[in-house]
Every structure is written in structure tokens, then in C-alpha cells.
Amino acid sequence: MSIIQAIRGTKDILPEEIIYWQFLEKTASEIFAKASYQEIRTPIFEQTPLFERGIGEATDVVGKEMYTFIDKGDRSITLRPEGTAGVARSYIQNKLFASGGVDRLWYCGAMFRYERPQAGRQRQFHQIGLELLGSNTPRADVEVIAIATDILKALGLKNLTLQLNSVGSKEDRQNYRQALVDYFTPYKDDLDVDSQDRLSRNPLRILDSKDQKTQEIAANAPSILDYLENDSKNHFDKVSTLLSLLGISYELNPRLVRGLDYYTHTAFEIISSDLGAQATVCGGGRYDGLISQLGGTPTPAVGWAMGMERLILLLEQLQPLKASTPDIYFISRGEKAENQALVIAQQLRQDGFKVELDLTGSNFAKQFKRADRSGAKICLVLGDSEVEEETIQIKNLGTSEQKTVSQENLILNLS
Structure with a gap:
């Protein structure tokens, strides 16, 4: 009789490894508590339209990577591919906004995407994330970035770089989208297959392509910073100024667009030079339109997520942690x-x-x-x-x- 194996893209977290996970979770939860963030736990599966409407049907996540099935009630159900949409749905459904003011939430758990497994990327993977809902001030953007840097510093991680960009308002992005279509169309036959498809559906994602030829073409593409209106420019300038005030260094990356449609204004990633191709350990930004897009009252929001598997890879490169021993x-x-x-x-x-x-x-x-x-x-x-x-x-x-x-x-x- 053959032995039943774990499904490809999933991984057992064994007792000798769990100490790293516990250290990461404990460190993050303590820092969240100091900043008055409260934990929220949402279901690992949701109605499929939540992600189609929230993330965007033209994204790779929705188009290629979701685990979607029809349940016994003939409903389309999807294992969550990320955490923000579920938190936003809960925020609306449970009227967390009713008390007024700002809601600070964090989560930790398994996510699911059908991708090619490799080091730091599994089909069942884990994220720690936070969402700050109810504030449109640049201070909110900087607060969540500062908390991310605090966690990474407390973990002892080094060789990290904060990359920063603005994807502007919905109107800014629409103007920029057309500029990208105009720029890339003459090169269409030279783009990789995925980018050819993105040209009509989601041209901003071409900037994220890992194909070398496409990257060479994209190097001279228009910059979104040239398409920001005054309000967007002012917001981004204030974020940059406040980061400098806190002593948080960053690199400007006009090609950074993030992969989900709900982002507006500030977008950022924290990159590790100690990882290979999967180098992003934290990614996030502002998403002011998501709550209204899901049927709620318009609510500004900003947040991020950290990939736990990638953080564990970095932690294991540091001094080994010792498992708990009995007295x-x-x-x-x-x-x-x-x-x-x-x-x-x-x-x-x-x-x-x-x-x-x-x-x-x-x-x-x-x-x-x-x-x-x-x-x-x-x-x-x-x-x-x-x-x-x-x-x-x-x-x-x-x-x-x-x-x-x-x-x-x-x-x-x-x-």
C-alpha cells in the first residue's frame, strides 16, 4: 500500500521548526498590542465574488491562482488568496465602523494560491498582516510602515530595503493606464505571453514582469509619478517627509505597482537581499476604494501583509533558536x-x-x-x-x- 503524501505546494511545520513560527508570531503580536491593534480571525474560505470584486478579475490572483470550487449548496467558494478582502468584508458585515474613529486590526493565518512551489512560496502559505481603517491621513500610511519595520527589526533581520511608490488615485491610474497601453503596444510581439495578455486587461502588471526582455522594454516606460494630480502628489510628499522624520530610509521605485487592483496612493514593499527571486517579505499600501467596492460606506484604509515562510527562511539564517526543554x-x-x-x-x-x-x-x-x-x-x-x-x-x-x-x-x- 502506497504512503499518502502531503499535497504538492503544502508543507508540514515540524516540531523543530515551530519555534521560529512561535517567535515570529509572539514578536509581531507584542508590537501590534503596543500600537493598539486588535486581532481579527476571518474564515479561510469566502464567497468567490468577494475576491473577484475586491482583488480584481483582471489580476493574476483571480484569473489564474485561486482555489475555487462549487460546494454542496451549489455556491462558488474560494479559499482565501490574501487577507485584506476578508477583513474588509467582516468590517462591513459586523459594522465595526459603528463606533466611529479608526479601527486597527491584525490577522495571522493560512492563504492559498495555485502557484509553482519554490523556496519561500507554497500553495498553502501564511501571512501576518494589519489593516488600519478609517483614516486618509499620510500619518496612517507611515504608522503601518513603521510598525512593519519595528517587527522586522525586533526579529533581528538585516539587509532589508523599503521600496516606496504612489499609484495615485483611480483617475490618476486610469490616465497612466492609457499611457502604458500607448507605450507598450508597438512592442507587443516582443513582450512575454503573460504581458501580452495584460496589455489589454491590466497593463500596470507588465511593470512587474520577471521576463528579461519585457523588463528591458519596461525600463523606458512612462513613470506613474508623472501622472499624479496635485492631491496625490501632496499625499505622497507628506508620506516621504514623515518617513524621513522617523528616520526610516526608503528607495523610490516608480515601477512598484503591487498586484491587486484595490491599491490607491501609497504602495510599498520591503525587500531582502538575502533571499533569491522571492525577495519581498512585506508588501502593502493604501486602498481607499475597497470598502465601497464591496458595498460598504466609503472608508479610507491602509495595510500590509508579511509572508511568514520567507521570514522563517531569514530567521533560520540567523543564530539558531533553541527549542524549549523540560525543567x-x-x-x-x-x-x-x-x-x-x-x-x-x-x-x-x-x-x-x-x-x-x-x-x-x-x-x-x-x-x-x-x-x-x-x-x-x-x-x-x-x-x-x-x-x-x-x-x-x-x-x-x-x-x-x-x-x-x-x-x-x-x-x-x-x-
Whole structure:
């Protein structure tokens, strides 16, 4: 009988790896809390129109990458390919705006896209993200960027570059779209197949092409910064000024457009030079039209998402993190002793000790070997004779010193 394997593009997160994930999640959640962001958890599948309307039918995500199926109720359902649309739907449905003011939300979880798997990119992947809804001020843009840089700094990551651009208003982008169509049309036959398709549907995405010939052609394409109206220019100038005020350095990248249709004004990515082709570890921007596009009251918003797998790759390049080890390794031999050890171990756990109880039933020599490998500092030893005498042995695994104490005074001796 053949062994059932994990589906291509998915990956088990094993116990020796999970410490990196826990470190990342803990670090991010603590920084979010300091900035008054509250966690939100949305379903991993939604009605397909949410993503078609929110992300845009002309995007690669909707056109090529979504996991979509018909459920038993004959409804079109999609596994979420990103987090923002679901948060926006929840914001509208649950009337989170009712209290007025600004809503600061963050999320963490699995996303799904049918892409070619490679290092740092899986078909089931994970993101940490935040959304700030209810403010159109450039200060909101800079706040979310600052929080992203705080998290990456707290993780100890280096060799990161913030790339910044403005994609302007809907009107700015429409004018720029036409300029790109006019520019790329004479080169249509020289573009890669995907870019030829994008020329009529979503020409801004041609600037994102990884095809070398297309990149060479795009190098001389018009810059969106030349198509920004005064309001858009002023917003972008203020964002740039405030980033400098906070001492956050950035590079201007007029080719940065992001892949989703809902972006307006500020767009940014944080790039790592320590990764290969999949170098973006954080991407986001402003999306002032998304809430109204999904049927809600017009609400300005800005946010970002970090790819957790890529951050883990970077963390693993740093000094290895050590897995948690028990305070106490507990060995026992004999039916009475094994039963009593179970009772004592549970009591010690309730008293705050991390206890690993050996359940193998093997001889003491083998159990002692496992105790030495466990990383614990203390080994407790219980045999049937100790049960009869109501004693227990405490062995210091560092010095090999061993003493016998009464079970009644065990906690006192451990303290």
C-alpha cells in the first residue's frame, strides 16, 4: 500500500521548526498590542465574488491562482488568496465602523494560491498582516510602515530595503493606464505571453514582469509619478517627509505597482537581499476604494501583509533558536512507581514546572540516557522501593549529584 503524501505546494511545520513560527508570531503580536491593534480571525474560505470584486478579475490572483470550487449548496467558494478582502468584508458585515474613529486590526493565518512551489512560496502559505481603517491621513500610511519595520527589526533581520511608490488615485491610474497601453503596444510581439495578455486587461502588471526582455522594454516606460494630480502628489510628499522624520530610509521605485487592483496612493514593499527571486517579505499600501467596492460606506484604509515562510527562511539564517526543554525529566520503574510518577508529574506541572515523564517502561539505564538527551537540568527517579518509603531521588544532570528526599518535601527541594 502506497504512503499518502502531503499535497504538492503544502508543507508540514515540524516540531523543530515551530519555534521560529512561535517567535515570529509572539514578536509581531507584542508590537501590534503596543500600537493598539486588535486581532481579527476571518474564515479561510469566502464567497468567490468577494475576491473577484475586491482583488480584481483582471489580476493574476483571480484569473489564474485561486482555489475555487462549487460546494454542496451549489455556491462558488474560494479559499482565501490574501487577507485584506476578508477583513474588509467582516468590517462591513459586523459594522465595526459603528463606533466611529479608526479601527486597527491584525490577522495571522493560512492563504492559498495555485502557484509553482519554490523556496519561500507554497500553495498553502501564511501571512501576518494589519489593516488600519478609517483614516486618509499620510500619518496612517507611515504608522503601518513603521510598525512593519519595528517587527522586522525586533526579529533581528538585516539587509532589508523599503521600496516606496504612489499609484495615485483611480483617475490618476486610469490616465497612466492609457499611457502604458500607448507605450507598450508597438512592442507587443516582443513582450512575454503573460504581458501580452495584460496589455489589454491590466497593463500596470507588465511593470512587474520577471521576463528579461519585457523588463528591458519596461525600463523606458512612462513613470506613474508623472501622472499624479496635485492631491496625490501632496499625499505622497507628506508620506516621504514623515518617513524621513522617523528616520526610516526608503528607495523610490516608480515601477512598484503591487498586484491587486484595490491599491490607491501609497504602495510599498520591503525587500531582502538575502533571499533569491522571492525577495519581498512585506508588501502593502493604501486602498481607499475597497470598502465601497464591496458595498460598504466609503472608508479610507491602509495595510500590509508579511509572508511568514520567507521570514522563517531569514530567521533560520540567523543564530539558531533553541527549542524549549523540560525543567525536569521524570523516570520510573515498576507498576506502583509508574502510577505514582504520573500523579507527581501532574502536580509539578500544576505548580509551574515543565516536566517530561518517561512513558517507555524501559530499564533505568535507557531512561537515564533519554534524561541526559532531554536538556533538563533535573531528573527525578522513582522506583517501587521509593513508593513504599514515600521518598524520591533527585539527580542533578549537570553535576551527577543525587540525593533522596521525602515526597512531601519535593517542591521545597526543587525550589
